[in-house]
Amino acid sequence: xxxxxxxxxxxxxxxxxxxxxxxxxxxxxxxxxxxxxxxxxxxxxxxxxxxxxxxxxxxxxxxxxxxxxxxxxxxxxxxxxxxxxxxxxxxxxxxxxxxxxxxxxxxxxxxxxxxxxxxxxxxxxxxxxxxxxxxxxxxxxxxxxxxxxxxxxxxxxxxxxxxxxxxxxxxxxxxxxxxxxxxxxxxxxxxxxxxxxxxxxxxxxxxxxxxxxxxxxxxxxxxxxxxxxxxxxxxxxxxxxxxxxxxxxxxxxxxxxxxxxxxxxxxxxxxxxxxxxxx
Amino acid sequence: xxxxxxxxxxxxxxxxxxxxxxxxxxxxxxxxxxxxxxxxxxxxxxxxxxxxxxxxxxxxxxxxxxxxxxxxxxxxxxxxxxxxxxxxxxxxxxxxxxxxxxxxxxxxxxxxxxxxxxxxxxxxxxxxxxxxxxxxxxxxxxxxxxxxxxxxxxxxxxxxxxxxxxxxxxxxxxxxxxxxxxxxxxxxxxxxxxxxxxxxxxxxxxxxxxxxxxxxxxxxxxxxxxxxxxxxxxxxxxxxxxxxxxxxxxxxxxxxxxxxxxxxxxxx
Amino acid sequence: xxxxxxxxxxxxxxxxxxxxxxxxxxxxxxxxxxxxxxxxxxxxxxxxxxxxxxxxxxxxxxxxxxxxxxxxxxxxxxxxxxxxxxxxxxxxxxxxxxxxxxxxxxxxxxxxxxxxxxxxxxxxxxxxxxxxxxxxxxxxxxxxxxxxxxxxxxxxxxxxxxxxxxxxxxxxxxxxxxxxxxxxxxxxxxxxxxxxxxxxxxxxxxxxxxxxxxxxxxxxxxxxxxxxxxxxxxxxxxxxxxxxxxxxxxxxxxxxxxx
Numbered sequence: 001x002x003x004x005x006x007x008x009x010x011x012x013x014x015x016x017x018x019x020x021x022x023x024x025x026x027x028x029x030x031x032x033x034x035x036x037x038x039x040x041x042x043x044x045x046x047x048x049x050x051x052x053x054x055x056x057x058x059x060x061x062x063x064x065x066x067x068x069x070x071x072x073x074x075x076x077x078x079x080x081x082x083x084x085x086x087x088x089x090x091x092x093x094x095x096x097x098x099x100x101x102x103x104x105x106x107x108x109x110x111x112x113x114x115x116x117x118x119x120x121x122x123x124x125x126x127x128x129x130x131x132x133x134x135x136x137x138x139x140x141x142x143x144x145x146x147x148x149x150x151x152x153x154x155x156x157x158x159x160x161x162x163x164x165x166x167x168x169x170x171x172x173x174x175x176x177x178x179x180x181x182x183x184x185x186x187x188x189x190x191x192x193x194x195x196x197x198x199x200x201x202x203x204x205x206x207x208x209x210x211x212x213x214x215x216x217x218x219x220x221x222x223x224x225x226x227x228x229x230x231x232x233x234x235x236x237x238x239x240x241x242x243x244x245x246x247x248x249x250x251x252x253x254x255x256x257x258x259x260x261x262x263x264x265x266x267x268x269x270x271x272x273x274x275x276x277x278x279x
Numbered sequence: 280x281x282x283x284x285x286x287x288x289x290x291x292x293x294x295x296x297x298x299x300x301x302x303x304x305x306x307x308x309x310x311x312x313x314x315x316x317x318x319x320x321x322x323x324x325x326x327x328x329x330x331x332x333x334x335x336x337x338x339x340x341x342x343x344x345x346x347x348x349x350x351x352x353x354x355x356x357x358x359x360x361x362x363x364x365x366x367x368x369x370x371x372x373x374x375x376x377x378x379x380x381x382x383x384x385x386x387x388x389x390x391x392x393x394x395x396x397x398x399x400x401x402x403x404x405x406x407x408x409x410x411x412x413x414x415x416x417x418x419x420x421x422x423x424x425x426x427x428x429x430x431x432x433x434x435x436x437x438x439x440x441x442x443x444x445x446x447x448x449x450x451x452x453x454x455x456x457x458x459x460x461x462x463x464x465x466x467x468x469x470x471x472x473x474x475x476x477x478x479x480x481x482x483x484x485x486x487x488x489x490x491x492x493x494x495x496x497x498x499x500x501x502x503x504x505x506x507x508x509x510x511x512x513x514x515x516x517x518x519x520x521x522x523x524x525x526x527x528x529x530x531x532x533x534x535x536x537x538x539x540x541x542x543x544x545x546x547x
Numbered sequence: 548x549x550x551x552x553x554x555x556x557x558x559x560x561x562x563x564x565x566x567x568x569x570x571x572x573x574x575x576x577x578x579x580x581x582x583x584x585x586x587x588x589x590x591x592x593x594x595x596x597x598x599x600x601x602x603x604x605x606x607x608x609x610x611x612x613x614x615x616x617x618x619x620x621x622x623x624x625x626x627x628x629x630x631x632x633x634x635x636x637x638x639x640x641x642x643x644x645x646x647x648x649x650x651x652x653x654x655x656x657x658x659x660x661x662x663x664x665x666x667x668x669x670x671x672x673x674x675x676x677x678x679x680x681x682x683x684x685x686x687x688x689x690x691x692x693x694x695x696x697x698x699x700x701x702x703x704x705x706x707x708x709x710x711x712x713x714x715x716x717x718x719x720x721x722x723x724x725x726x727x728x729x730x731x732x733x734x735x736x737x738x739x740x741x742x743x744x745x746x747x748x749x750x751x752x753x754x755x756x757x758x759x760x761x762x763x764x765x766x767x768x769x770x771x772x773x774x775x776x777x778x779x780x781x782x783x784x785x786x787x788x789x790x791x792x793x794x795x796x797x798x799x800x801x802x803x804x805x806x
Contacts, residue, residue, distance in 0.1 A: 007641055014642050049661050113557030123733050123779035125740040128756045128772045132583070132765075207648040214650050215741055219757075226653075234656035234745060244656060252649040259648035337699060357705045369696045373718040373796050382714070386704045414796050 019053050026050055051242040056249070059242035071243060075229060075250040082225040083254050085141055086213040089148020090205055090258075096149065097156025097205075098198070104157075105164045105190065106182065122154050126212065131219040139220055147216030151208040159201030163194025196273065199266040206258040214251065226251050284438060284470045285311040285334055290343030292329055302495035303329045307343070309489060309498060313437075316464060316471045317501075318481035320527065321491030327474045328442050330496070334472060335361055335440050348437055359387060361438040362431030366446045368423035370415040370430075376402065377411035380430045387434060401429035404463060421452040425459070432467060439471045446476065457484055461510055478531075482523045483510060490530045500530055584766040589773065592766035599755070604774045607743070607752040610667050611735040611782070614674020618735075619728065622679045626686035630716065631708075636687055643687075647680040652738070655745040664746050673742040678731035685727035689720025722797045725790045732782040740775060 029042030030050065043049065060072035068074070100118065104111035130147050137143040167189050175185045217227030226247060233244040292304040303326040311317050319327040332338045334345060336356040347355035355361060362383070370379045380398040389397070402408055405425040415423055424444055431439055445453045457480060464471055475481050481488045482504055490499045504523055506514055514520055566586050573585040584592075593600065629636045655673050662669035693715055701711045743753025752775050759767040790797075 010638050011642060011645070014639075044661050049657075109557055112554065113561045116558045117561065120776065120780065123736070123776045123783070124772060125737045125753070125756075125775050127737075127741045127744055127753070128760075128768070128775065131760050207650075210648075211650045211652055215652060218744060230653055230656060231745075234659075237656065237660060241660075248653045248657070251653045255648040255650050256645050259645065335703060337702060356703065359705060361703075363700065363703045365696060365700075367696060369694070369700050371697070371715070371718065373721070373794065383704045385714070386701070386706045386710055416796075 022050065022053055026052065048238070048241055051245060056242040056245045059240070059246050064243065071246055075226075075247055078224060078226045078229045078247075079250045079254045082210070082213045082217070082227065082251075083258065085144040085216070085225065086148055086206075086209040086254070086258065088141065088145035089150075089212055089216075090152050090202075090209040092145060092149035093152025093205060093209065094156050094202065097153040097201070098160050100153070100157045101160025101164055101194075102186065104161055111161075118154065118157055121150070126150055127215050127218065130216050133216075134220045139222070143220060144213055144216035144222065144225075148209045148212030151212040152205040155201040155204045155208065156198065159197040160194055163197030164190040166197065167193040196270060199262070199270060202262045203259055203266070206262045207255055210251070210255045210258055226254065282313040283310050284313045284315075284348060285309070285472070286344075286346040287330075287334065288344050288346075290330075290333060290340045290345060292326065292333060292338070293341045304333075304340075305495040305497050307496070307498055309501070311470060311472065311487075313470055314468055315487055316461075316473065316485045317487045317489060318473045318475055318485040319489050319491060320475055320478065320481045321496060321531065322493045323476075324494050325491045326494060326496030327491055330491075331440050331442055331472060331474050334438075335363055359383070359434055360436055361440055362434070362436040364424070364427050364431045364439065364441045364444045366443045368415070368420075368427040370423055370426060372415060374415075375411065376407065376413050376415070376418070376426050379415065379426055380433050382430060383434050397433055398429075401433045402426075404432065404466065405429045405459065421448050421456060424448065424456065428460070428463070432463070432469070435467075437470060439469045441471065441473045443474050443476060445480070453480070458511065460484065465509060478524050478527050479515075482506075482520060482527060483514065488523075488527055490527060502526060502530065584769060588766040589769045592764075593770040593773065596767055596770065600771060600774050603750050603752045603755045603771070604778055606667070606748070606750055607736070607739050607775070608778055608782075610670040610739040610742075610751070611674055613667065614671040614739065615678055615728075615731055615735040617671060618675030618678040619682050619731065621675065622682035623686055623724070626683045626690060630687060630690035631712070636691060640684065640687060643680055643684050647684065651677045652741050655742040658742070659745055659747065665748050667748070670739050670742040670747065670751075674735045674738040677734055677738040681734070682724070682727040682731055685723045686720055689723030690716045693719050721794050725786065725794065729783055729786050729790075732786050733779050736775065736779045736782060 025042075026045050026047075027036070027038060029038050029040035029045040031047045032038060038045075047055075060075070061070050063069065064071040064074045100114075104115065126147060129150070130143075133146055134143045137146060164186075171189055171193075172185065175189055180188070213225065214227040214230070217225045218231060222228050223232070229247045230244065230251070233240070233247050237244055287307050287309040290304060290307040291302070294301040294303055307330060309330075319330060321327050329338065333340055334347065334352060336345075336352040345352040348358075348360050350358070350360075371382070374382070377395070377398050380401055381394045384394040384397060399408070399411065402411060405428055407422065407425055407429065410418065410422070415426070418426065427444070431441075445456050448456065460471075461484060463469075473481075473484060485504050488502045488504055490502065491497065492499050502523065506517065506519055506523065569583075570585045570587060573583070629639060651673065654676060655670075658669040658672045662672060690712075697715050697719075698711065701715060706714070739751075740753040740756075743751045744757065747754065749758075752771055756768050756771045756775075759765070759771065
């Protein structure tokens with residue numbers, strides 16, 4: 001409990017530090033105002049490219065469009081929308097990844113035949129495949145979830161394979177001496193052994209699923225999610241720079257939030273075990 | 280008469296603080312003469328490895344003093360007066376065998392030609408000539424330990440500290456390496472402090488065996504092993520060998536009855 | 548020789564089999580050619596537009612490599628700097644991991660605005676941020692997760708902190724660094740293509756795919772996708788080759804372990 005509080009505190013400290021650095025950069029090289037002329041002139045630090053932190057904060061409460069609801073409201077809804085797609089993609093990808101790992105563990109032949117393509121699949125730029133998927137599945141939530149799953153299944157497959165193979169060979173021999181079925185070995189030995197590896201992959205997959213969802217929305221013409229919002233605010237950037245930054249912040253929160261959720265699940269699930277690697 | 284190379288006086292070692300305090304060693308007095316081969320033996324957790332590391336200044340005593348070569352242990356470490364061999368060889372994967380043996384020489388900044396020559400000589404000493412260009416993972420456990428010994432000797436330390444170096448090896452390799460170690464000891468004249476679990480090994484190798492009690496560790500007795508040198512396979516058949524083994528074993532068992540406090544090693 | 552053949556055969560068989568089935572299915576079943584063209588038309592599209600594909604491919608590769616270099620160098624510098632202070636690295640590591648969860652791709656429009664939409668640097672910066680965190684995190688791990696026995700050994704030689712860093716931490720970190728770069732190689736190319744989606748020069752892979760798809764010339768689009776994938780794999784293999792040369796002890800050790 002204390003550790004969580006401490007890491008949350010250090011997290012806030014770093015955020016605070018970043019905010020300070022942001023404003024200091026603007027102070028040194030941003031746009032001049034009536035009160036202050038900065039010593040340098042950096043285009044990157046102009047109000048157009050780097051809106052003031054308070055302007056970004058203020059934009060949350062102002063309407064996104066004329067007579068529309070406040071930006072914060074719009075973005076939160078977009079965030080939830082995208083999260084639902086990402087979550088769907090995460091679940092599909094995790095199930096597919098685990099299923100593949102289980103198949104590969106039991107069949108070296110299939111592993112040798114298919115693993116190269118599993119790996120190669122990640123070299124294909126997802127954004128190029130997205131339009132095809134969208135047309136095929138007639139757009140909407142499912143298409144984006146599938147695109148998101150495409151990015152998620154890979155880390156789960158690889159980690160699952162390593163994890164399912166990780167038990168001490170002597171543990172497997174023990175099970176053989178009990179004349180256990182393959183299913184028993186899978187359920188009682190391999191899967192529990194694989195859990196830490198899988199959770200490490202789930203954390204990576206959580207992030208990937210959000211990226212996949214956002215990227216998937218782009219060619220789909222979906223306007224309700226964060227991808228649509230980012231595209232929109234990018235198109236009309238000049239009329240309101242803080243809005244794009246606000247959208248990015250919300251995207252970041254969704255990404256980090258999902259990661260934290262999976263991390264919490266990991267702590268719960270793996271309670272009592274020796275920690276495998278990092279946070 | 281013979282120089283005392285290591286002088287441990289009134290040493291205590293306590294780990295942790297407050298409620299978690301664990302006394303590891305209590306009132307250790309030990310004197311090791313130059314050229315001796317001293318084994319530290321005792322039950323698990325008795326602090327023999329801790330004592331070794333105290334001598335090597337890898338940890339500091341809570342009370343008492345340790346003198347090595349007439350200086351503080353800390354000074355001796357900075358002057359590189361001793362070499363260490365652990366139970367695991369701790370070789371670097373990314374260096375060749377020769378590269379590993381040269382490591383301490385690089386740290387003490389010897390020039391390249393001198394380093395290479397010294398490393399090759401040490402490898403010859405442990406009978407691994409021809410393996411200079413190999414990598415550690417290509418060698419067996421026993422060979423890796425020999426490389427570790429070569430490395431420990433490369434800068435001619437006055438003292439060799441060995442923490443169960445043969446513990447991970449099989450019995451036959453162990454016996455062979457025991458003989459090799461004795462040969463190297465005779466050739467270099469180094470003082471050796473050797474931690475072991477094995478009573479026969481302690482008796483076979485040493486001039487003196489320091490028997491320790493269970494935690495908190497004290498030195499019960501230092502037994503002078505009067506078996507003829509050089510020790511060899513015939514020694515293992517000698518009745519006196521078995522006699523000493525029995526003596527050490529009995530001392531280990533009767534540890535409650537053991538005398539704590541000062542134990543000096545008579546000049547042998 | 549036969550052992551190697553048997554090892555690679557299943558994968559090759561799948562490749563040939565899938566291609567053959569694909570070709571057959573499209574011709575026989577008359578599946579909408581425009582969505583998933585048969586391999587034969589993709590191949591001919593590849594030949595027909597070879598020059599253009601090479602140009603756009605090269606431009607995108609430049610963005611990817613540039614971004615990898617910028618991000619990689621920055622990540623290495625930061626990791627090396629932080630590794631000296633144990634407390635700082637422990638405090639910053641979770642933050643870096645969290646920062647890695649941010650969809651970096653959302654920064655693409657910002658980079659376009661900062662560096663100019665036509666400037667390849669704007670795409671390179673997206674790639675640089677994308678690869679920065681994985682490389683930094685892995686390098687930091689490699690520098691700090693050292694066998695304590697090795698550290699004690701160096702202390703027994705009274706080695707200075709700098710000596711320990713140079714002789715133990717850095718060699719220890721090399722496998723981690725190479726792993727990170729292998730992952731980042733693939734990431735960099737995909738990042739460049741996705742970044743291109745947010746606008747920019749016309750003669751890049753991402754824009755080529757979008758344009759051809761918009762005009763329903765899917766064979767061309769797929770040819771470009773194949774090029775993207777091939778370049779990615781080639782990039783990965785180049786790093787594997789460099790790894791073999793730079794850290795022969797690690798790669799061969801792995802082969803010895805698995806045999």
